[in-house]
Amino acid sequence: MKMAEAHHDTMTAHDFSDHKNTYEGFLRFSTIGMAWTLGIVVALAIGGTSGRWGICSVIAILSTIATVFGIAVKSWSWKPGALVLVLGLLILLLLSH
Incomplete structure (x- = not known):
């Protein structure tokens, strides 16, 4: 019985x-996808x-490329997409005035 319990504890961990x-992984892809969207x-x-x-x-196109880089380089994650997002927002601000 103890052997079965030990096996059960190992499986749970x-x-x-x-x-x-x-x-x-779900959180990583969600944040990358949100930045792309x-x-x-x-x-x-x-x-x-x-x-x-x-x-x-x-x-x-830049947003899509940034998304690919964010997926490919795990440490970058959502950061390239956020950079393109900020760039786009600045352009939108400049063009709307």
């Missing part, structure tokens, strides 16, 4: 580690409010 890794929304706002669809396309 291993399962918890797997669940924790899955949760951390907001970058696309800002790009569409630039195109829709100012009619500058070329700049809209550039921001959308």
Whole structure:
């Protein structure tokens, strides 16, 4: 009976580690995806409010490239997407005045 209990405890600790890794991966991809989505929304706002669809396309492409880099380099995560988002917001601010 003790051998079965010891095996059960080991499985629980291993399962918890797997669940924790899955949760951390989910949070990472969620934040990267949110930065990408907001970058696309800002790009569409630039195109829709100012009619500058070329700049809209550039921001959308940069946002997608930043997302790929955020996924590829684990330590960067959401940071490249946030940088493009800030750039897009600054452009939107400049074009709206």
